Amino acid sequence: MRVLRYPDTIPHDPPLGHPVRFLSWLGRQQAWLLLGATVAATVNFVALALTPWLLGRAIDSGLQQGPTAEMWRYGGLILGLGALTAGAAAIRHIGEVANWMRATFTCSTLVGRHVTRTGERTTARRATGEVVATVATDSFHMGNLMESLPMFLGGLASYFFIAGLLVRESAALGLAVLVGLPLTTAAVALLVPPLQRRQARHREATGVLTSLASDTVSGLRVLRGIGGEDVFAARYREQSQAVRRAGVGVANTQSVMAALQVLLPGMFVVGVVWFGADLALAGEITVGQLVAFYGYTAFLAEPLRQVTQFIQFLTRALVAARKITAVLEVTPAAGRLGDADAAAPPLALDSGIVLHDAFSGVGVTGGSFTVLVSPGPDDAAAVVRRFARLDDVASAAVALAGRPIVEYPLAAVRRTVVLSDATPQLFTGTLRQEVDVLDSGDEERVLEALAVADTRDVLDSIGLDGEIAEKGRSLSGGQRQRVALARVTLRGAPVLLLVEPTSAVDAHTERRIATNLKRHRTGLTTVVVSASPLVLEHADEVVFLDDDGERARGTHRELLDRARAGDPAALAYHRVVTRREIPTDDETPKEVTRATACR
Numbered sequence: 001m002r003v004l005r006y007p008d009t010i011p012h013d014p015p016l017g018h019p020v021r022f023l024s025w026l027g028r029q030q031a032w033l034l035l036g037a038t039v040a041a042t043v044n045f046v047a048l049a050l051t052p053w054l055l056g057r058a059i060d061s062g063l064q065q066g067p068t069a070e071m072w073r074y075g076g077l078i079l080g081l082g083a084l085t086a087g088a089a090a091i092r093h094i095g096e097v098a099n100w101m102r103a104t105f106t107c108s109t110l111v112g113r114h115v116t117r118t119g120e121r122t123t124a125r126r127a128t129g130e131v132v133a134t135v136a137t138d139s140f141h142m143g144n145l146m147e148s149l150p151m152f153l154g155g156l157a158s159y160f161f162i163a164g165l166l167v168r169e170s171a172a173l174g175l176a177v178l179v180g181l182p183l184t185t186a187a188v189a190l191l192v193p194p195l196q197r198r199q200a201r202h203r204e205a206t207g208v209l210t211s212l213a214s215d216t217v218s219g220l221r222v223l224r225g226i227g228g229e230d231v232f233a234a235r236y237r238e239q240s241q242a243v244r245r246a247g248v249g250v251a252n253t254q255s256v257m258a259a260l261q262v263l264l265p266g267m268f269v270v271g272v273v274w275f276g277a278d279l280a281l282a283g284e285i286t287v288g289q290l291v292a293f294y295g296y297t298a299f300l301a302e303p304l305r306q307v308t309q310f311i312q313f314l315t316r317a318l319v320a321a322r323k324i325t326a327v328l329e330v331t332p333a334a335g336r337l338g339d340a341d342a343a344a345p346p347l348a349l350d351s352g353i354v355l356h357d358a359f360s361g362v363g364v365t366g367g368s369f370t371v372l373v374s375p376g377p378d379d380a381a382a383v384v385r386r387f388a389r390l391d392d393v394a395s396a397a398v399a400l401a402g403r404p405i406v407e408y409p410l411a412a413v414r415r416t417v418v419l420s421d422a423t424p425q426l427f428t429g430t431l432r433q434e435v436d437v438l439d440s441g442d443e444e445r446v447l448e449a450l451a452v453a454d455t456r457d458v459l460d461s462i463g464l465d466g467e468i469a470e471k472g473r474s475l476s477g478g479q480r481q482r483v484a485l486a487r488v489t490l491r492g493a494p495v496l497l498l499v500e501p502t503s504a505v506d507a508h509t510e511r512r513i514a515t516n517l518k519r520h521r522t523g524l525t526t527v528v529v530s531a532s533p534l535v536l537e538h539a540d541e542v543v544f545l546d547d548d549g550e551r552a553r554g555t556h557r558e559l560l561d562r563a564r565a566g567d568p569a570a571l572a573y574h575r576v577v578t579r580r581e582i583p584t585d586d587e588t589p590k591e592v593t594r595a596t597a598c599r
Contacts, residue, residue: 014110016329019321026142027149030102034149037095041154044088045303047081049158052295053165054078060288092154096147104143108135111327118332119390125330133210134327138320145310145317152310155303162296169289176275184264184304198253200319202246209239257308272297333391335410344411349401349494354525355387355417358397360549364495364527369518371528371539371556375546375576377500380529381422383545384497387527388419418493422500422529424484426472432464434472435486445490452516453486454509455479477504485513495525507534514538531577544573 015021027034058074065071111134115122122131167175273294280290331337354366360383364370372380389395389405398405405413426434433439436446443464450459458479462468472480481504488496501517502510511534517526518538528535536542536556544552544559552559552569556577562570563582574582 014325014328016325019318019325022321022325023142023145023317026103026106027146029106030099030146033095033099033102034146037092037099037150038153040088040092040095041150042157043154044085044092045154045158046161047085047088048299048302049162049165049296051078051081051085052292052299054081055295056286056288056290056292058288059291060286092150095150099150100143100147102143103146104139107139107142107324111135111139111324114328114330114337117337118330121333122327122330126327127208128210130210130323131327133206134320134323137206138323141313141316141320142324145313148306148310148313151306155306159300159303162300166293166296169285169292172279172284176272180268180271184268194253198246198249202243202250205239205243205246209236209243254312257312269294269297333393334389334395334406335392339410342409342411344409344415346416346494347401347408347412349416349525352402354401354495355527356399357383357386358399359383359386360545362543362545362550364525365541366525367523368540369521369526369528369538370541370543371530371536373529373531373536373542373544373573373576375572377422377529377531379545379547381499384419384499384527384529385421387495388417388497389413390419416493417495417497418488418491419497420484420488420499420501422503424481424487426468426475426480426483428468428470430465430467431458431462431483434468434483435490437487438491440490446486448520449486449490452489452513452520453482454505454512454516455482455486458483478506478509481505482509482513485517489517489520492524495527496521497527499529501528502530502532502535510534533577536577542573544569544576546572 014025054074054077058071058078061068061071061074111131115131276285276290276293279285280287285293332339349366351366353363355364356362362372362383364387372383374380385391386395386398387405389398389410392406395405400408400413400417432443432446435449436442440446446464447459450456458475468474468483472483475483481501485498485501488498502513505513510532514535515538528539530536533556539556541553542556542559543550552562552567552573554562559570559573563574571582574580
């Protein structure tokens with residue numbers, strides 16, 4: 001049996017594979033809550049079950065002896081049972097709510113934590129809408145199951161308790177009740193397999209619809225730009241109708257089950273009352289016993305309802321558990337689950353080659369400000385992502401401080417090497433929270449990081465405690481980019497990797513950022529992917545690479561001088577960073593297209 005292991009800070013180790021194992025694990029996580037609610041439910045049901053027995057004794061005592069002290073004692077006991085029932089019901093309800101909340105939030109938190117640790121690997125294996133539905137819907141079904149479990153167990157306990165009373169009072173009538181109720185339950189349970197199949201189809205259709213909705217919303221601007229909004233709206237309508245049809249199928253089966261839950265016990269109660277009346281007329285049972293048997297039969301309809309309801313919740317939970325474990329089965333591309341959460345200090349780096357990519361031949365000197373340039377930005381960005389160890393397979397050829405990077409603990413790598421990609425994400429929160437993601441509380445350092453990223457305009461407009469909308473929509477593209485740059489700058493990582501960090505800002509801002517970044521990162525290793533001369537001017541080393549790997553290395557001015565001298569690799573570099581050919585003596589500079597520059 002495979003088990004999902006998290007570090008001690010996250011006390012969850014759910015088994016993967018069969019959903020029943022996951023459900024049993026979830027029950028063990030809240031065993032005391034379930035036990036307390038089950039005890040309260042059992043007391044509640046047994047107290048209810050004793051009420052008909054006492055009522056029958058009181059009736060027989062009153063008919064035989066009149067209103068004696070014995071009859072009044074029975075009346076007092078019935079009142080006491082009523083108070084006990086009310087108290088137990090209140091405690092039971094509190095336990096049910098606590099169990100629902102514990103199971104629901106355990107599952108949603110577990111999935112959320114897992115997604116943050118697997119990153120893009122999750123969305124590569126599972127549709128975004130599927131993951132959203134797992135948190136929004138499947139977790140609720142797990143809560144419903146844990147909420148109904150104490151009532152189910154309490155109902156079973158009261159059933160066996162009443163069984164003893166019934167057989168003791170009248171063997172014939174007791175056996176009729178004990179045999180008839182399970183038969184009615186079994187008849188209702190015949191609908192469970194088709195209900196489960198229809199619920200599974202409905203869940204699949206809902207996941208597809210959620211994925212389609214999230215894709216449409218995220219790409220709405222693009223869709224409108226190309227006139228594809230109506231096409232996607234039609235697809236959404238079609239899928240929503242599929243969800244509706246699947247939901248109607250589930251509702252039909254559930255309605256039939258609900259009707260049988262009323263019809264079959266009702267017919268059974270009529271049969272028991274008729275049989276008991278016949279026994280009472282024959283003198284085999286007393287009038288009080290007949291009343292008690294009627295009360296037992298009417299009461300036993302509630303445990304029967306709890307059984308059938310539990311079966312419905314169980315079928316939904318089994319479907320939900322399969323979806324949850326399918327998400328939890330996704331493994332991270334780098335390291336193992338929870339590795340990044342372990343405690344580990346940054347690695348000690350010397351001034352030699354601290355990063356080397358054997359695939360491209362690119363090496364980075366410790367403490368340098370290095371800029372990678374390539375005809376296609378994706379080539380240089382791929383090298384930087386390998387340096388960041390986002391994927392152990394892709395980073396297998398990378399060495400950090402002379403040792404394969406995949407051999408280091410992932411937590412140590414994450415505290416040593418920090419990457420800010422070309423499209424960094426911002427989240428809802430204040431500017432302070434966006435920049436100080438580790439909540440250091442050091443306002444001076446936060447302001448310094450904002451100054452390095454030249455975000456004075458953002459700071460002046462909203463302040464440190466001003467709210468930033470979801471995905472930074474309240475900011476311009478350049479402002480989002482600079483806030484993200486401030487965020488990674490604040491980390492002060494020994495190695496900082498930046499992919500096109502100034503692509504969305506104007507030239508004056510770009511020059512200031514490059515100057516600030518070079519000064520702020522003095523003595524630390526910084527690798528930037530950029531073809532902007534304003535950034536290249538500040539580089540200690542510029543590495544030019546193409547599909548075959550590193551082709552030239554030097555400062556920006558050295559490479560331009562070599563280009564004028566006719567060096568083929570430097571000429572290619574010149575075309576990329578200036579978008580111009582070097583003119584001959586009788587030619588004026590001419591601009592080249594991006595396609596020409598990339599050849």
